[in-house]
Amino acid sequence: MKIGVLALQGAVKEHLKMIENAGAEAIVIKTSDQCDEIDGIIIPGGESTTIGRLMKLYGFIEKLNEFSKQRKPIFGTCAGMILLAKEVVGKSENHLGLMDMKVARNAFGRQRESFEANLPIKGLESPLRAVFIRAPLIEEVGSGVEVLSEYNGKIVAARQGHLLAASFHPELTDDFRLHSYFINMVKQFSLVK
Numbered sequence: 001m002k003i004g005v006l007a008l009q010g011a012v013k014e015h016l017k018m019i020e021n022a023g024a025e026a027i028v029i030k031t032s033d034q035c036d037e038i039d040g041i042i043i044p045g046g047e048s049t050t051i052g053r054l055m056k057l058y059g060f061i062e063k064l065n066e067f068s069k070q071r072k073p074i075f076g077t078c079a080g081m082i083l084l085a086k087e088v089v090g091k092s093e094n095h096l097g098l099m100d101m102k103v104a105r106n107a108f109g110r111q112r113e114s115f116e117a118n119l120p121i122k123g124l125e126s127p128l129r130a131v132f133i134r135a136p137l138i139e140e141v142g143s144g145v146e147v148l149s150e151y152n153g154k155i156v157a158a159r160q161g162h163l164l165a166a167s168f169h170p171e172l173t174d175d176f177r178l179h180s181y182f183i184n185m186v187k188q189f190s191l192v193k
Helices: 012-021 032-037 048-057 060-069 079-084 177-192
Strands: 002-006 025-029 040-043 074-077 085-088 099-104 115-119 128-132 137-141 146-151 154-160 163-166
Touching: 002 012, 002 032, 002 177, 012 025, 012 177, 025 032, 032 060, 040 079, 040 177, 048 060, 048 079, 060 074, 074 079, 079 085, 079 099, 079 163, 099 154, 099 163, 115 146, 163 177
Parallel strands: 002 025, 002 040, 040 074, 074 163, 085 099
Antiparallel strands: 099 137, 115 128, 137 154, 146 154, 154 163
16 A cells, blocks of 8 residues: 655655555655546645645646546645544635545634644544544534544544544554554555455
């Protein structure tokens, strides 16, 4: 399995390391054409408006919509989750608009309100240590979206078929189980084709 990490901004090398620890080949994605070479992609955290602008500039919006139509898995973490959302609170338009959810940016507060928590996640046997940095949250999900985890009653991880989203940064710990979960999704969807 070849898993790409969109390298426009954010914790790219940390995601690459987690993918390799989970047993897949990790590829830095800097041009939209490189999407043709991979089986799944991670959109890392960073600043969603900046990443969205760069995605538009470098042709990633069209390419990732095409990627999704082929049912190739996409995993958005933190800002990446905002980019996947169909609706963003306070914004008149979305970025990719692929996942049927409404998200709120910086819902847990500013940088100084960043925190870590042990989260139970559907599909994982024991809680995962999650790092929340200026984290968004999922306010609502559509009927086809499965909630995977909540923190204090707020949705922080969800899945819709081949799309996976997390409010937090799973790449900032040593626990690569969520990356393994994503790689298993990629394997499942590559068998369907």
